Amino acid sequence: MSCRVLVVEDNPGDLAIIEDFLTEQILNPFIAHASNFKQASEVLSAGDALFDIILLDLTLPHKGGQDLVTDILEAASLIPIIILTGYADIDFSTKSISKGISDYLIKDDLNSTTLFKSIIYAIERSKASLQLKESEKRYSDLFHLSPQPMWIFDLESYRFLKVNDAAVRNYGYTKNEFLSMTIKDIRPEEDIPIVEEAVNFYKEFDKRFAKAVYRHKRKNGDIIYVEIQSDIFYFKNRKARLILANDITERVQYIKTVEDQNKKLQDIAWIQSHVVRAPLARMMGIINILTEIKSEYTEYEEWFNNLVNCCNELDHIIRDIVKKAEDINTNIQD
Numbered sequence: 001m002s003c004r005v006l007v008v009e010d011n012p013g014d015l016a017i018i019e020d021f022l023t024e025q026i027l028n029p030f031i032a033h034a035s036n037f038k039q040a041s042e043v044l045s046a047g048d049a050l051f052d053i054i055l056l057d058l059t060l061p062h063k064g065g066q067d068l069v070t071d072i073l074e075a076a077s078l079i080p081i082i083i084l085t086g087y088a089d090i091d092f093s094t095k096s097i098s099k100g101i102s103d104y105l106i107k108d109d110l111n112s113t114t115l116f117k118s119i120i121y122a123i124e125r126s127k128a129s130l131q132l133k134e135s136e137k138r139y140s141d142l143f144h145l146s147p148q149p150m151w152i153f154d155l156e157s158y159r160f161l162k163v164n165d166a167a168v169r170n171y172g173y174t175k176n177e178f179l180s181m182t183i184k185d186i187r188p189e190e191d192i193p194i195v196e197e198a199v200n201f202y203k204e205f206d207k208r209f210a211k212a213v214y215r216h217k218r219k220n221g222d223i224i225y226v227e228i229q230s231d232i233f234y235f236k237n238r239k240a241r242l243i244l245a246n247d248i249t250e251r252v253q254y255i256k257t258v259e260d261q262n263k264k265l266q267d268i269a270w271i272q273s274h275v276v277r278a279p280l281a282r283m284m285g286i287i288n289i290l291t292e293i294k295s296e297y298t299e300y301e302e303w304f305n306n307l308v309n310c311c312n313e314l315d316h317i318i319r320d321i322v323k324k325a326e327d328i329n330t331n332i333q334d
Helices: 012-025 037-046 065-076 090-099 112-145 165-171 175-179 189-205 249-290 300-333
Strands: 004-008 030-034 053-057 081-085 103-106 150-154 160-163 210-217 223-235 238-247
Touching (some): 004 012, 053 112, 065 090, 150 165, 150 223, 165 175, 165 238, 189 210, 249 300
Parallel strands (some): 004 030, 004 053
Antiparallel strands (some): 150 160, 210 223, 223 238
16 A cells, blocks of 8 residues: 655654654655654645655654644644654543544554554544545535425434524524424424324334424414424434425415315205206106196197207206216315
């Protein structure tokens, strides 16, 4: 493997040993040297050499200890750093690693194999960490830039843990207000048992992806219908639920309007079928009686036939209206 190393070391003897260890394990390594923090900072800020690893002596002229660790981490940006020191200080090493140092090695215990392993592990951990940060950034961008409201809530306390800008715009609460609330606060009072039942189901059965329609309440009191899509999400080591809310209020209102119109059509069809056809049926019954009676009037047959034709035409119209109303109802249900 090829490797570009910056060695920050003020002791020529230690520098020579480190270089020997590197060339023993790495084929043609690129090794740059700085004898103090100022030189290291200048090399790192120059931008003409991209390093894979920094090997840092903990005691440099004019700077050392925690100040050195803090400043070198800032100057190195994403480059992994391994501390090389002659003193074993467990507390200091733990704090350094917690701040972002990759490893902490004692010079007296150092050999080429130990150093090489530490370098490899540090580089690979740095790559994995960078990938994780990129993944988290993509998630964060998707979360915050989503045109649909999104939030994360805690399954135990029901509290909002994070909300995006679309949720703020759609519901009328500020982010700080959201983070002081629970998901029950955006539900109508009578719907809270439904919320509790759903959350208990998620916890009991470890339910992952779920989709359902609920009623939500905006800050101004407006009730909206939302289609919720949710999944398990771990936020700061807490088991939570990630929510995407799609406002379908207009769709629900449209469906209700169509259903109301359908009900009116059904009422009209019933009237046509039962109310209007009743006198028509009586008229047609009278016609049947008249067919058995002989008339003395010459115009009788003509008027009688006209009456029959009108009744048949009216009956056909009523049947056609009823059929169309039934067809409309069938299409809406489909």
